[in-house]
Structures are given as structure tokens and as C-alpha cells.
Amino acid sequence: MKLCRRSASLALGLAAALMLSGCWSSNEIDRLSVLTGVALDRNESENAASEGRLAVTIQILTAGASEPNSSQGKSTAKPYVNLIATGNSVFEAIREMSLRTDKPPIGHHLKAIVVSADLAKRNSLEHLLDFFMRDNDIRPGSLVFVSSGQANRVFELKRGEEIPSFHMAGITENRYRTSKILPPTTLGKIKGDVKADASLLLPNIIAQDGKLRLSGAGVIRGKTKKLVGLLSEEEVLGVVWATGSGKGGVLSTIDPSTRRPVVYEVDSMNSAIRSFVSGDRVSFSVSIRSIGRIMENWSKPDESSEQRFLDRQARLFERKISDLVERTIEKLQRDCKADVLGFRDRLRIEHPRDWERFKSNWDERFAQADIKVDVRIRIEDYGLVVE
Amino acid sequence: MNTGSNNQISTRQAIVILINYILAAGILTLPRTSAEKVGTTDVWLAVLIGGAIAIAAGSVMARLSDRYPGRTFFQYSTVVAGKWVGGIVSLAMIVYFIWISAFEVRTMAEVTSFFLLEGTPNWAIVIAFMWVGIYLVVGGIDPIARLFEIVLPITIIIFVLVTLLSMRIFEFQRLRPVLGLGFVPVLEGIKTTTLAFLGPEILLVITAFMKRPGAAIKVVVGGVAIAAAFYLATVILVIGGLSLDGARASTWPTIDLIRSFELQGLLLERFDSLLLTIWIMQIFSTFTITLYAAAKGASDLFKRGFKPFVYCFLPIIFLCAMMPKNINETFQMGDIIGNVALYLFGVVPLLFLGLSFMRRRRR
Numbered sequence: 001m002k003l004c005r006r007s008a009s010l011a012l013g014l015a016a017a018l019m020l021s022g023c024w025s026s027n028e029i030d031r032l033s034v035l036t037g038v039a040l041d042r043n044e045s046e047n048a049a050s051e052g053r054l055a056v057t058i059q060i061l062t063a064g065a066s067e068p069n070s071s072q073g074k075s076t077a078k079p080y081v082n083l084i085a086t087g088n089s090v091f092e093a094i095r096e097m098s099l100r101t102d103k104p105p106i107g108h109h110l111k112a113i114v115v116s117a118d119l120a121k122r123n124s125l126e127h128l129l130d131f132f133m134r135d136n137d138i139r140p141g142s143l144v145f146v147s148s149g150q151a152n153r154v155f156e157l158k159r160g161e162e163i164p165s166f167h168m169a170g171i172t173e174n175r176y177r178t179s180k181i182l183p184p185t186t187l188g189k190i191k192g193d194v195k196a197d198a199s200l201l202l203p204n205i206i207a208q209d210g211k212l213r214l215s216g217a218g219v220i221r222g223k224t225k226k227l228v229g230l231l232s233e234e235e236v237l238g239v240v241w242a243t244g245s246g247k248g249g250v251l252s253t254i255d256p257s258t259r260r261p262v263v264y265e266v267d268s269m270n271s272a273i274r275s276f277v278s279g280d281r282v283s284f285s286v287s288i289r290s291i292g293r294i295m296e297n298w299s300k301p302d303e304s305s306e307q308r309f310l311d312r313q314a315r316l317f318e319r320k321i322s323d324l325v326e327r328t329i330e331k332l333q334r335d336c337k338a339d340v341l342g343f344r345d346r347l348r349i350e351h352p353r354d355w356e357r358f359k360s361n362w363d364e365r366f367a368q369a370d371i372k373v374d375v376r377i378r379i380e381d382y383g384l385v386v387e
Numbered sequence: 388m389n390t391g392s393n394n395q396i397s398t399r400q401a402i403v404i405l406i407n408y409i410l411a412a413g414i415l416t417l418p419r420t421s422a423e424k425v426g427t428t429d430v431w432l433a434v435l436i437g438g439a440i441a442i443a444a445g446s447v448m449a450r451l452s453d454r455y456p457g458r459t460f461f462q463y464s465t466v467v468a469g470k471w472v473g474g475i476v477s478l479a480m481i482v483y484f485i486w487i488s489a490f491e492v493r494t495m496a497e498v499t500s501f502f503l504l505e506g507t508p509n510w511a512i513v514i515a516f517m518w519v520g521i522y523l524v525v526g527g528i529d530p531i532a533r534l535f536e537i538v539l540p541i542t543i544i545i546f547v548l549v550t551l552l553s554m555r556i557f558e559f560q561r562l563r564p565v566l567g568l569g570f571v572p573v574l575e576g577i578k579t580t581t582l583a584f585l586g587p588e589i590l591l592v593i594t595a596f597m598k599r600p601g602a603a604i605k606v607v608v609g610g611v612a613i614a615a616a617f618y619l620a621t622v623i624l625v626i627g628g629l630s631l632d633g634a635r636a637s638t639w640p641t642i643d644l645i646r647s648f649e650l651q652g653l654l655l656e657r658f659d660s661l662l663l664t665i666w667i668m669q670i671f672s673t674f675t676i677t678l679y680a681a682a683k684g685a686s687d688l689f690k691r692g693f694k695p696f697v698y699c700f701l702p703i704i705f706l707c708a709m710m711p712k713n714i715n716e717t718f719q720m721g722d723i724i725g726n727v728a729l730y731l732f733g734v735v736p737l738l739f740l741g742l743s744f745m746r747r748r749r750r
Contacts, residue, residue: 133636136501139657140647188647192633345560352427352567 033060033103036080037165038094039114039151040128043086051086054119056093057152058083059165060105078160084152090131107137112165113144113187114205116151117218120227125220126194133191140188143169146202146218148230158210168205171214179240179249179266180233182217197222199338199363201239204230221338222363229336231328238328241288241321242341242373244271253320255299255313263296264317267380273346277354283370284343288321290375294382310379318375325373339366398602400532401593405610407535407672409586410542410617412494412721414666417583417618418625418640425576428562428631431622433573437580438615442608445587448736449603452594454743460591461687467743476735477688480591483731484681485700486724487585488674489707492516493717495670496708498639502663513708517701520675524682524697528596531679535672542665546617549658550624555648557627582725583618584611588732592680638714678704 037059043051059082083100087093098104115128132138145168147154155164175181182203193200199222206215217236219229231239240246252263269290276283294313332338344362348355358365396404421430455463460480464473495516496509504512523530566573587607594603621641625634628644637643645659682696711717 136505139649140643141649186647188629188633188643191636191643192630195636196630196632198632349560349563349567352564356568 027104027106031103033062033101033105034109035060035105035107036109036163037112037114037155037168038090038110038132039116039147039155040090040119041116041151042119042122045086048086052088052093054088054090054093055084055086055152056090057155058085058094058097058105059155059163060101060103061163080155080163080165082152082155090128094131107135108139110138110142110165111169113142114147114151114154114168115144115202117146117148117204117227117230119151120146120202120218120220122226124225125190125227126225129187129190129194132187138187140186140191142187143172144185144187144190144202145205146227147205148215148218149206153207154205154212156207156210157212164212167212171205171212172203175246176248179246179251179269180237181214182236182240183245193222194225197359197362198344199336199340201231201236201340203236219332219336219338219340221336223361228338229331231331234324235328235331238324238326239341241269241375242271242286242325242328244269244288250295251317251320252296253316255316258299260299261296262294262299262313262316264313264377264379265292265295266290267292273341273343275343275347275350277347277351281370282347282354282358282365282368283372284346285372285374286325288325288373288375290321290377291380292377293380297382297385310382314377314379317377321377322373322375325375329371329373333367333369333371337367338363343369343371394527394529394596395598396528396532396593396596397598398606400536401590401597401603401606402609402613403535403539404532404593404676405586405589405606406613407539407542407669408589408676409584409610409614410669411491411673412670413583414617414621414669415498415639415641416718417580418622418629418634419637420579421576421583421622422626422631422634422640424579425572427568427572428564428626429566429573430576430580430626430631431562431619432566433576433580434583434615434618434622436573436577437582437584438611438618440577440581441584441587442611444733444736445590445607445611446604447740448587448590448732449594449607451736451740451743452590453600453603454740454747455595456600457595459595459683459687461684462595464739467739467746474688476731476739477684479731480588481681481684481688483724483727484677484684485704486707486720487728488677488681488700489704489710490717490720490724491670491674491677492704493708493711493720495667495674497714497717498642498663499667502642502659510705510709513705516671516674517705520671520678521697521701523675524679525694527693528593528679531675535676538668538672542669545661545665546620549645549662550620552650552658553624553628553644553648555650556644557624558630559627561627561630562623578729580618582728584614585725585728585732586614587611588728589676589680591736592683 035058039057041055041057043053043055045051059080062079062081083097085093085096087096094105113129113132119128129144132142157164172181172184182201185200185202190200200220201217202220203214204216204218206213216233217231218227219231220226221228246266246269249266250263251266252261254260255262269288271286271288274285332340339362343366347358421433425433452460461477464477467473468476492513496512499512500507500509523534590603590607594600597603625640625644628647629640634640642659642662645662649656678697678700681700682693685696686693711720
């Protein structure tokens with residue numbers, strides 16, 4: 001009995017030695033490289049046919065990136081490395097990197113994906129982003145941008161200590177300071193839009209003198225999922241006002257009587273879109289409401305009554321906003337033929353049965369739609385200076 | 388068989404068992420499966436109706452079991468329908484419990500190896516999971532009930548925390564319009580949502596152990612209602628957060644929802660591992676209770692001991708779980724189980740209840 005128990009415990013002890021090899025799929029964190037950004041470009045070299053049509057740039061953090069290098073003073077080493085590989089598919093190209101770095105890249109912390117406009121014009125966004133939507137490490141919260149220049153240039157900043165892909169994600173959080181930034185376009189959101197064949201906007205990020213700048217947006221048409229046009233910063237401002245998605249920001253206009261600028265700071269903006277259907281015709285009314293204050297005024301009033309002055313300024317800004325919005329809508333209808341303003345959602349909600357009829361070629365129908373814009377703003381105060 | 392007070396469960400424990408049984412694989416996939424079928428934003432309505440149907444079907448089973456206090460379905464089925472019919476139906480139910488048990492194990496392995504343990508072979512995950520399960524099941528209904536009582540509050544707390552955090556990306560617009568295309572789309576989703584409520588069939592077994600078998604209907608109503616609240620919250624938050632098409636495009640929409648946002652400044656930035664943790668606990672409870680039901684059924688039907696069946700069902704469940712070759716076949720297996728359940732627990736108990744009334748009257 002005793003012997004039996006002893007041999008049993010011996011056998012168990014020996015069996016435990018099986019565990020000595022440890023967790024066989026473990027990867028120590030310092031043996032991994034953290035992937036923070038991916039840029040997709042067209043491979044423009046001569047042997048693109050054999051190398052693959054995509055040029056994929058990945059940005060990975062180098063070890064010690066987060067340590068402040070105080071001992072060395074200013075170190076020349078950047079906290080990140082960019083690697084470029086080519087291939088016919090994104091995944092293939094990324095895996096290709098494993099031939100060149102001893103640390104395999106992991107996607108858990110991917111912050112930004114940048115697609116060059118040139119590539120997006122020729123390829124469907126659905127295909128370009130397919131890998132990122134399928135992968136199990138990459139999170140649906142990653143941001144997607146388009147770049148009107150070469151996409152991998154935005155991963156090279158002059159100031160070495162900043163990580164471009166983090167910087168990009170940071171800029172999109174400034175929505176309460178300026179209304180030229182669109183709501184973040186995450187992979188998860190794009191997944192839904194792509195499935196719904198909805199047109200969408202991707203913020204355009206460019207490198208300017210070695211610095212990043214968010215500048216306008218790219219329009220992706222729902223049916224083809226290809227880039228059909230770029231919106232300027234002003235037009236993005238128009239989009240933000242039309243959808244009421246801004247969280248703050250400023251708007252300046254020239255007072256025609258004095259030809260001097262007046263600046264309005266947005267406290268809140270709101271837009272209500274209503275849809276109307278008669279037969280095959282669709283029309284919309286967009287009512288934009290905003291409350292804010294005069295925050296800079298170069299144009300002193302001649303009038304004695306300040307209320308009249310404020311009213312006049314309010315009309316000026318209303319005019320400016322409706323101009324912006326109307327020009328944007330015109331561009332979207334005529335040049336891009338893509339509804340990125342959410343009119344489709346209003347129609348789906350307000351006229352679900354008609355929507356069923358229209359949805360298959362909605363962008364074409366949108367291009368023909370009548371859209372009326374009506375803007376009301378209220379200036380609530382004028383800062384700490386009384387006129 | 389039911390000796391000692393240790394083998395008795397209170398009404399509350401029975402409700403907890405039912406909730407833990409219902410909540411399983413469905414939490415992660417229901418938003419997709421129901422959105423696919425309904426196709427409009429009225430998915431939540433289909434969930435409500437599914438719950439109501441489950442309550443109706445469950446009540447029939449509760450009423451049936453209530454007529455034979457202290458006996459499980461496998462003991463009284465031969466009395467109600469005769470040796471042959473009763474035996475065959477009982478056998479079918481045992482096979483069903485084994486299959487659903489295998490299905491839960493497989494889904495667990497699928498998700499765990501995709502999101503958590505990449506590289507660990509499926510069989511390793513499954514075997515560890517099943518061995519822990521068997522340790523619980525051989526103890527009988529009482530330890531199961533007590534473990535479930537620990538698991539449920541944890542589930543509720545984490546679930547509420549995680550899903551409410553997703554309000555960051557919630558947009559009410561995505562849930563509108565209500566009944567935009569009329570009621571027909573909702574009807575098309577009802578079957579899917581009803582099947583998410585598989586679980587009340589456990590009453591055919593556990594009513595026998597209830598201190599107050601008369602409260603079985605209360606158990607059905609309470610259990611299904613609480614599970615329905617979970618499902619409703621899941622479906623509404625997922626569709627409001629990802630949009631209807633977003634939910635349709637993701638394999639595991641609920642995980643996608645939780646992965647779609649990060650919180651800065653809190654202790655944790657990412658919450659998907661928390662969701663997966665409670666979800667694995669829920670799968671574990673469904674696995675153990677179905678294994679228990681299958682073994683209990685076999686032991687009652689063949690009038691043999693309980694434990695040998697637990698041990699001999701284990702390899703069968705393992706083999707069944709390993710049978711689907713890919714994720715599509717796994718989902719198909721779930722569909723087949725659902726269809727079988729529809730007849731086995733929707734129609735059969737009603738017939739048995741009718742038979743049982745007729746028998747009583749003839750006497």
C-alpha cells in the first residue's frame with residue numbers, strides 16, 4: 001500500500017517534469033515589435049509586376065522607445081523604425097517583414113492605417129482593409145486615413161521623439177478646438193459602412209515640411225469603394241456643419257461694411273435633416289442651428305445698439321455657413337456623386353419603404369436630389385469685452 | 388435516488404441554473420444571426436418575442452414535470468407514453484444534451500484559440516475545460532447549483548460594466564426606424580431568437596430536485612426574463628454601436644463592440660478579455676449542466692449509477708466537439724441542434740402533457 005502510494009507520487013512528480021518546457025507559445029514582450037502604423041502605397045518601381053503591386057510600410061516601436069534618454073542628452077535615435085515591403089496582398093507583405101527583423105510585429109497596438117489616394121483610386125477600400133478587419137489582434141478602434149501624397153511619408157517626422165502614428169491618432173482628438181476634423185473613422189465603423197455599401201469620408205493626412213497636417217478628406221463611393229475625390233479643408237468644414245458633428249471650433253468672416261474679420265466661436269452645433277419623397281424624386285431639408293460667441297472682433301460697430309450689431313453679425317455667419325454647406329453639397333452631388341452626409345440614414349428612418357427601392361443605386365439618386373439648407377445661429381455672448 | 392437534503396435545490400437556485408444554461412454561445416453571436424434573419428433594425432423586438440415563446444414552451448415542460456414530483460422526465464416518460472415511446476424520446480433527449488454540450492465546448496475552443504490562446508491546439512483547451520467540468524458534475528446537482536450562484540453575479544456585474552462602457556459609441560439613430568418595413572421581417576427572425584433561449588428544457592430534470600416543484604413555472608418566467616434582459620441589452624448595444632450592417636459583417640459582433648473602444652485613464656483600457664472571461668464561465672455552466680442532464684437521464688433511463696455515465700459521456704462529447712471541420716460547420720451544428728430542440732422541446736412536451744392528462748382522467 002505504502003509502496004503503491006510512493007510509486008504513484010513518483011510517477012506524478014515525473015509527469016510534472018513535462019511542464020518544464022514551459023508555455024510553448026509564449027512570446028516575451030521585449031522579443032516582439034509593436035506595430036503602431038501601416039501605410040499602403042502603390043509600388044511604383046519597374047518590376048512591380050514581379051514584386052507585387054503594393055508597397056506596405058509598417059511602423060514599429062523600437063525597444064526603449066518609451067524611456068526618456070536623459071543620460072545621453074539628445075539622442076539621434078528615433079523611437080520607431082519604418083520598414084517597407086512589397087507584395088500583392090497586405091498580409092503577405094507584412095509577413096515578409098519577418099525576413100528582416102528578429103522580432104515579429106504584433107498588431108494589438110495598431111493606431112493608424114494610411115492609404116495613399118493613388119492606391120485608393122484604383123483599389124476597393126474593402127480589399128485594402130480586408131486583412132485589418134479579419135485579423136484577431138488588430139482592434140476595430142484603429143483609425144483609417146487617406147493621404148493625398150505618398151502614404152509612407154507621413155510616417156517620417158522631423159522631430160524624432162514623436163511617434164507619427166500616435167501623433168495622428170492624437171490630432172483627431174482635437175475636435176473640440178476646430179471644426180475641420182471629421183468624427184474618427186475607425187475600422188469598425190468602416191466595416192459597417194462597407195457592408196452597407198455606404199459612401200464614406202476618410203480624413204486626409206499629409207506630411208508638410210516634415211510635420212503632419214490633417215487636411216481635408218477623401219471621398220470613398222459606396223458602390224465601388226474607391227476614392228472618387230478629395231475634399232478641401234473648407235469643404236470638410238462644410239461637411240461638419242451639414243452633419244452638425246462638430247464639437248467646437250471657430251468660423252471667421254469678413255464684415256462687408258468695414259472689410260475686417262469677425263470670428264465666431266462655436267459652442268454647439270446641431271443639424272436636423274429631413275427627407276421628402278414624391279414618386280421617384282427625393283429632396284432634403286437641412287436645418288443647421290448653432291449657439292456661440294464673438295471671440296475676436298476687428299470690426300468695431302458704428303451702430304449704437306449692440307443688439308442690432310449682434311444680429312447683423314449673426315446673419316453674416318449664417319450666410320457664410322450656408323455658403324460653405326451648399327458648396328460642399330454641390331461638390332458631393334456633382335463631382336463625387338457620393339452621399340457622405342448621412343442623408344441615406346434619414347431616408348432609411350423616415351421613409352423605410354422608399355429606401356428599399358432606392359438603396360441599390362442610392363449615390364446616383366442622391367446626386368439628383370434637391371437639398372435646401374437653412375441656417376440659424378445665436379450669438380450668446382461676446383467674451384470679456386463689451387462693445 | 389434523491390437521498391438527503393443535499394440533493395435539493397431552492398427555487399432561486401433553479402432560476403440561477405436556468406439563466407446560466409440559457410446564456411452561452413448566443414451572447415456573442417445573437418446580434419449577427421438575428422440581424423441576418425430580420426434584416427431591419429427591429430431585431431430587439433424579435434428577441435422579446437423569442438423570450439415570450441421560450442416562456443410558453445418552458446411553462447409546458449414545467450407543468451408536465453410538476454405532475455410527477457420527485458421524478459425526472461426520464462423516470463416518468465415511460466409511465467406517460469409507455470415503455471417504447473417514452474424510452475425513445477428519453478434517448479433522443481440524452482443525445483440532444485450530449486450534442487449541445489459538445490457544441491458549447493467547441494464554440495468555447497473556437498473563440499479561445501482565436502482571441503486568447505493563439506497557437507494552443509484546440510484539443511488541449513477542450514480537455515482542460517472538460518476535466519474541470521467533470522469534477523463539478525460528479526458532485527451532483529447541489530454543487531452545480533452552488534457554483535452557478537457564484538458565477539451569475541460576477542457575470543452580471545462585468546456584463547453591465549462592459550456593455551455600459553460601450554455607450555461611448557452608441558448611436559440611437561442606428562436603431563431606428565421601428566417596424567419600418569412592417570412586422571414580416573420580425574417574424575423571420577423569431578426562430579433564431581427563440582433558439583437563443585434554449586434552456587428551459589432543463590426543467591424536465593431539475594424540477595425533480597426542487598424543494599417546491601410547484602414553483603417550476605416561476606422558475607421559467609424568472610429565468611427566461613432575466614436572460615432576455617441580457618440578450619436585449621446585447622442586441623441593442625451592438626446594433627446601436629456597430630450599426631445593423633456592422634453587426635452583420637462580424638463573426639463575433641459582441642466582441643467586436645467591446646474591442647471598438649478604449650478608455651484612457653482607467654485602470655484598464657481594454658475590456659474584451661473581461662467579457663471573454665465571463666463568457667467562458669457561462670459556457671462552462673452550460674457545458675456542465677447539459678453534461679449533468681445527459682448523464683442523469685441515462686442513469687434514470689437505464690436504472691444504473693450516475694457517475695459511470697458522466698465518465699463515459701466525456702469522450703463522446705469530446706469526439707462530437709471535434710467533429711466540425713471549420714467554423715462554418717460549427718455554426719451549422721448549432722443550427723441543427725436548434726432545429727431538433729424545436730421539435731423535442733416545443734412539440735413533444737405538449738403531447739406528453741396531453742397524454743398525461745388523458746391517463747389521469749381514464750383512471
